[in-house]
Amino acid sequence: AAGVIQSPRHLIKEKRETATLKCYPIPRHDTVYWYQQGPGQDPQFLISFYEKMQSDKGSIPDRFSAQQFSDYHSELNMSSLELGDSALYFCASSLEGTSGGYEQYFGPGTRLTVT
Amino acid sequence: AQTVTQSQPEMSVQEAETVTLSCTYDTSENNYYLFWYKQPPSRQMILVIRQEAYKQQNATENRFSVNFQKAAKSFSLKISDSQLGDTAMYFCAFMKLQYSGGGADGLTFGKGTHLIIQP
Numbered sequence: 001a002a003g004v005i006q007s008p009r010h011l012i013k014e015k016r017e018t019a020t021l022k023c024y025p026i027p028r029h030d031t032v033y034w035y036q037q038g039p040g041q042d043p044q045f046l047i048s049f050y051e052k053m054q055s056d057k058g059s060i061p062d063r064f065s066a067q068q069f070s071d072y073h074s075e076l077n078m079s080s081l082e083l084g085d086s087a088l089y090f091c092a093s094s095l096e097g098t099s100g101g102y103e104q105y106f107g108p109g110t111r112l113t114v115t
Numbered sequence: 116a117q118t119v120t121q122s123q124p125e126m127s128v129q130e131a132e133t134v135t136l137s138c139t140y141d142t143s144e145n146n147y148y149l150f151w152y153k154q155p156p157s158r159q160m161i162l163v164i165r166q167e168a169y170k171q172q173n174a175t176e177n178r179f180s181v182n183f184q185k186a187a188k189s190f191s192l193k194i195s196d197s198q199l200g201d202t203a204m205y206f207c208a209f210m211k212l213q214y215s216g217g218g219a220d221g222l223t224f225g226k227g228t229h230l231i232i233q234p
Contacts, residue, residue, distance in 0.1 A: 045221030
């Protein structure tokens with residue numbers, strides 16, 4: 001079965017640079033979520049989109065922005081990178097409503113290292 | 116805001132034993148889902164089991180089952196006949212459904228329990 005695809009899998013950036021992470025949800029899934037997991041931490045919810053509209057917002061810094069496109073893929077844009085942004089970034093997708101189960105399926109993650 | 120508490124940072128059991136991981140949560144919501152996720156050393160997040168709050172029957176998935184006590188806001192995971200491949204970090208997670216339609220909120224995770232299955 002198709003899974004969530006994230007690219008790139010690894011990314012190294014310097015402080016103050018910009019990074020763009022991409023997420024391709026499971027086909028027919030209508031909701032995308034972004035999470036950040038620091039070393040030894042639990043995942044923290046950043047932002048979500050349902051049918052290309054922002055659905056919920058968590059602890060996303062103002063330096064970060066995201067959107068969902070017409071083909072349902074999503075991008076997380078991160079600017080003015082800081083050392084503390086080094087983390088594993090997960091994208092998850094789900095199918096909402098009575099036809100879905102609200103179960104979020106996670107991609108393999110993008111490991112971002114800021115030097 | 117919701118909070119999820121996992122009081123066991125680490126547990127260790129012998130292969131083939133049964134183990135129970137604890138999770139409690141705090142919410143004023145009535146319409147929500149609860150999940151257990153597994154994160155092995157590869158760091159992939161794997162959905163283990165789901166429980167809808169409106170269902171009284173406890174969810175089961177093969178060797179995995181939950182004990183959902185809504186009034187007590189408790190949601191424990193039982194793993195039967197544990198296997199070496201069950202060694203992983205286990206996260207309990209809460210998700211609130213949106214009343215206005217258009218999906219659900221993001222997951223709120225507990226701090227996790229590191230489960231080690233000994234041969």
